Amino acid sequence: MTLLSRPLVVLGATGSIGRRTLEIARRLGLEVVGIAARTPGPELVELANAHPTSRVVATGGSRDEREALRRAVGDRVGFGMDSLLELAASPDTTVVNGIVGATGLEASVTALTAGNRLGLANKESLVAGGPVIRRVLDSGRGELIPIDSEHSALFQLLSEVPAGHVDRLILTASGGPFRGRRREELEEVTVEEALRHPTWEMGRRITIDSATLANKGLEVIEAHYLFDVAYDRIEVLVHPQSIVHSLVRLVDGSLLAHLGIPDMRIPIQYALTYPDRRKVPLEPLDLTVGRLTFEPPDTEAFPALALAYEAGRRGGGSPAVYNAADEVAVEAFLTGRLGFCGIPEVIERTLDAVDAPEPKTVEEVLEIDRAAREAAASYIGGHC
Numbered sequence: 001m002t003l004l005s006r007p008l009v010v011l012g013a014t015g016s017i018g019r020r021t022l023e024i025a026r027r028l029g030l031e032v033v034g035i036a037a038r039t040p041g042p043e044l045v046e047l048a049n050a051h052p053t054s055r056v057v058a059t060g061g062s063r064d065e066r067e068a069l070r071r072a073v074g075d076r077v078g079f080g081m082d083s084l085l086e087l088a089a090s091p092d093t094t095v096v097n098g099i100v101g102a103t104g105l106e107a108s109v110t111a112l113t114a115g116n117r118l119g120l121a122n123k124e125s126l127v128a129g130g131p132v133i134r135r136v137l138d139s140g141r142g143e144l145i146p147i148d149s150e151h152s153a154l155f156q157l158l159s160e161v162p163a164g165h166v167d168r169l170i171l172t173a174s175g176g177p178f179r180g181r182r183r184e185e186l187e188e189v190t191v192e193e194a195l196r197h198p199t200w201e202m203g204r205r206i207t208i209d210s211a212t213l214a215n216k217g218l219e220v221i222e223a224h225y226l227f228d229v230a231y232d233r234i235e236v237l238v239h240p241q242s243i244v245h246s247l248v249r250l251v252d253g254s255l256l257a258h259l260g261i262p263d264m265r266i267p268i269q270y271a272l273t274y275p276d277r278r279k280v281p282l283e284p285l286d287l288t289v290g291r292l293t294f295e296p297p298d299t300e301a302f303p304a305l306a307l308a309y310e311a312g313r314r315g316g317g318s319p320a321v322y323n324a325a326d327e328v329a330v331e332a333f334l335t336g337r338l339g340f341c342g343i344p345e346v347i348e349r350t351l352d353a354v355d356a357p358e359p360k361t362v363e364e365v366l367e368i369d370r371a372a373r374e375a376a377a378s379y380i381g382g383h384c
């Protein structure tokens, strides 16, 4: 079966990555055999109707909501995590994992173990479950193509150069809406301001993570597990225009850069068509319309980035702790229970409190995740 006739499963189908994936599938004429989302609401019904032969799974929702979905969709509906994992294990499929949160890890492991191609947008799979995913990939099962724009860029660059020629990876960061502000100027920022991302349009957690630079920290950890490169050889460079999606420095000092317009449809489509490429109906990048600028990250104003390096170097379960603490802190910020500067404070305290060994299974990752969440929740309140 050629890749482009391979059926597609979309997990997190109602989210920002999921919807764009389905739009691309429609344009490329790919068959969608499974869609899954957490909430069995009207959005999922709408997608189910648009894909009348696809299996439909909802992992959450009340009894009434689930019944309503069953009435609207019929026999092809399934509920709960087991049904979602069944979709992820569908043979000879490309599985796009756009689930938000640590629950995405088990789906990733299941898809890879079944020998599927995994288009990965779920950060937690590699951040919290890096050692587990690494183990599956190293055993030769499955194929992982990153969907995050920076990692897609690095994946493309690294496929052009022998590993021995690579000196370091350079991840670019937009710097978020608060770039250039000092730490004390960040104390009073509001949720609304933090949700206003200058270049990318994304879900709520990742947008806040971009404002704190925790997102870039998570991406450094992802790159470490994805490309098997030491933390000392991964750098972050702030590039507000988000045109250069990442760079690779070679041993002779040459830099290879990946440039493109900041639109997630490009890396998503690449994950579906790789090693082939297809046209994307977007205006090509015009380099004459603006300037490209670069600056070092301010880790004093945005300590979440430095904390991610620390968690990564500490290794073991620390990246999973970092991720869980950040998720809890961001949720608290979004609901007005924590100030913006409290986010890295909660991460730091949780990292110090929860000392976790390297997880070997999904269950061990989830155990660390639970312990870290509990610790993080106890530190919410009373911050800046």
Ligand code: MG
Residues within 6 Å of the ligand: 148, 149, 150, 219
């Ligand atoms: Mg990214």
